Amino acid sequence: MSHLRIVRDEPPKRRERRPHVNHVLTHAEQAQARAALKGLRNAFGSWSALAAAMDVRITTLMAAARGAYNVSAALLVRASRASGLSIGDLLGKPIAADRCRACGQIKRRVA
Structure with a gap:
């Protein structure tokens, strides 16, 4: 049993792809x-500990941190x-990791 197929004179139109744009965050x-x-x-x-806590790939996290990718929402x-x-x-004024976010006091390390 043979099947017939309709063939058009012009080639099929290519669909335009819209680029993914991340405009959620300002520069x-x-x-x-x-x-x-x-x-x-x-x-x-470490990056690996942070990536594990965030459940993302370490390469994605490092690329976003260095500016190769935009940080997504x-x-x-x-x-x-x-x-x-x-x-x-997170988007506010940066505070050092060893300081309290509420008061700015240096955190004491418990040994």
Whole structure:
């Protein structure tokens, strides 16, 4: 049994792909988010520990922190959940990892 197929004179039209655009965060917020990721890396001790806590690949996390990728809203939410900080705190003025976010006092290490 043979099947017939309709063949058109012109080739099929190519669909235009829209590029994925991440406009959720401004450029300043992107910079703050990168600084927050670097601060969280210091707080967690390593990129791998932070990536495990955020449940993301370490390469994605490192690329976002160095600016190769934009920090997505989803990545920011994961950072917020892993750190226990609000997204507003993460995007606010950077605070050193050894300081209290509420008062700025240096945290004491318990040995």
